[in-house]
Amino acid sequence: xxxxxxxxxxxxxxxxxxxxxxxxxxxxxxxxxxxxxxxxxxxxxxxxxxxxxxxxxxxxxxxxxxxxxxxxxxxxxxxxxxxxxxxxxxxxxxxxxxxxxxxxxxxxxxxxxxxxxxxxxxxxxxxxxxxxxxxxxxxxxxxxxxxxxxxxxxxxxxxxxxxxxxxxxxxxxxxxxxxxxxxxxxxxxxxxxxxxxxxxxxxxxxxxxxxxxxxxxxxxxxxxxxxxxxxxxxxxxxxxxxxxxxxxxxxxxxxxxxxxxxxxxxxxxxxxx
Amino acid sequence: xxxxxxxxxxxxxxxxxxxxxxxxxxxxxxxxxxxxxxxxxxxxxxxxxxxxxxxxxxxxxxxxxxxxxxxxxxxxxxxxxxxxxxxxxxxxxxxxxxxxxxxxxxxxxxxxxxxxxxxxxxxxxxxxxxxxxxxxxxxxxxxxxxxxxxxxxxx
Numbered sequence: 268x269x270x271x272x273x274x275x276x277x278x279x280x281x282x283x284x285x286x287x288x289x290x291x292x293x294x295x296x297x298x299x300x301x302x303x304x305x306x307x308x309x310x311x312x313x314x315x316x317x318x319x320x321x322x323x324x325x326x327x328x329x330x331x332x333x334x335x336x337x338x339x340x341x342x343x344x345x346x347x348x349x350x351x352x353x354x355x356x357x358x359x360x361x362x363x364x365x366x367x368x369x370x371x372x373x374x375x376x377x378x379x380x381x382x383x384x385x386x387x388x389x390x391x392x393x394x395x396x397x398x399x400x401x402x403x404x405x406x407x408x409x410x411x412x413x414x415x416x417x418x419x420x421x422x423x424x425x426x427x428x429x430x431x432x433x434x435x436x437x438x439x440x441x442x443x444x445x446x447x448x449x450x451x452x453x454x455x456x457x458x459x460x461x462x463x464x465x466x467x468x469x470x471x472x473x474x475x476x477x478x479x480x481x482x483x484x485x486x487x488x489x490x491x492x493x494x495x496x497x498x499x500x501x502x503x504x505x506x507x508x509x510x511x512x513x514x515x516x517x518x519x520x521x522x523x524x525x526x527x528x529x530x531x532x533x534x535x536x537x538x539x540x
Numbered sequence: 541x542x543x544x545x546x547x548x549x550x551x552x553x554x555x556x557x558x559x560x561x562x563x564x565x566x567x568x569x570x571x572x573x574x575x576x577x578x579x580x581x582x583x584x585x586x587x588x589x590x591x592x593x594x595x596x597x598x599x600x601x602x603x604x605x606x607x608x609x610x611x612x613x614x615x616x617x618x619x620x621x622x623x624x625x626x627x628x629x630x631x632x633x634x635x636x637x638x639x640x641x642x643x644x645x646x647x648x649x650x651x652x653x654x655x656x657x658x659x660x661x662x663x664x665x666x667x668x669x670x671x672x673x674x675x676x677x678x679x680x681x682x683x684x685x686x687x688x689x690x691x692x693x694x695x
Contacts, residue, residue: 269579275542275559275605304601305583321606369671370653371586381570455670
């Protein structure tokens with residue numbers, strides 16, 4: 268499978284990338300390419316210009332700041348998984364990153380690419396919603412805005428990111444409580460049939476689900492039941508409330524609903540252990 | 541057309557390619573190194589695994605331009621002349637291949653992994669090869685080969 272023809276340009280800076288984006292409304296950014304290139308090979312995506320930002324090393328970093336860890340958008344999954352800073356201060360990100368795809372994919376795929384791609388079956392978007400992370404976006408005209416992970420994902424492959432904007436940083440809070448990331452797959456490197464991220468903190472447990480709808484979804488009903496004193500096994504019974512899981516060859520929607528209940532119980536139990 | 545320059549197995553090579561050319565087709569069609577196979581063509585099977593600056597990647601899911609100016613190692617670059625790489629030797633001794641189609645990818649994935657973890661457990665080897673499929677299902681001997689190579693100091 269060969270992608271449709273496009274013009275290839277290597278961006279020298281974020282500003283340069285934004286100029287190139289403004290010049291062609293059918294342009295796309297290329298980071299690691301491990302979501303985009305498969306779509307281009309299937310010709311589901313046919314950008315006319317591909318702007319390669321993959322070599323902007325200034326966007327590859329993991330730094331502890333005051334009350335959060337700042338992660339550059341071009342940080343690879345491999346680097347997230349092996350980061351001592353994340354293992355110490357936000358271990359769920361390192362753990363989830365270590366389970367994405369396979370080693371070869373983790374050598375190329377980036378956190379910013381995964382977030383901007385907005386695939387509801389992806390691991391990191393789900394974890395970032397559970398963490399209540401913040402995304403930093405450079406906008407046309409040189410200004411910057413930030414958006415909460417929970418408000419960023421609008422639909423299937425659709426997010427609060429304009430065609431001329433560039434996602435540059437992901438900010439995750441310092442974790443102090445328990446956590447769990449679980450995904451159920453048929454085969455080792457598959458996408459999650461259902462994935463669950465649970466993060467326990469002073470404000471209770473926050474839970475997000477992968478592949479249970481058009482976006483990563485907060486399991487708000489479970490969170491409320493836990494806050495009201497229900498044990499995980501009881502609270503998890505409403506894990507599918509507000510979801511709209513897909514049906515495919517790996518499992519139908521009903522199966523995913525049941526799977527979500529089982530996994531949420533396990534994940535919350537582990538997070539609170 | 542655009543020019544792409546890569547150092548392949550230590551040799552600087554250049555070719556004129558369309559920007560949409562995938563790395564694996566640069567390697568196979570332009571540079572005529574056909575040891576790297578295309579299997580699934582969907583970044584699942586790992587047959588096309590090569591090293592990019594020493595790390596395993598699936599060359600069917602990279603543009604040749606992403607490798608421009610970087611070092612690529614293919615299966616042809618693993619041996620030192622006539623002397624097999626310790627991983628190749630271990631696959632030979634442990635019957636780590638049956639039909640052989642997945643073998644170049646298995647070897648490159650294993651070579652990248654042993655750089656990171658020179659003394660892995662069997663379980664760690666299995667996880668490290670999760671991106672490589674063997675349709676002969678010869679996993680037992682593949683894993684045994686990698687563990688054996690590591691125990692003999694392969695890197």
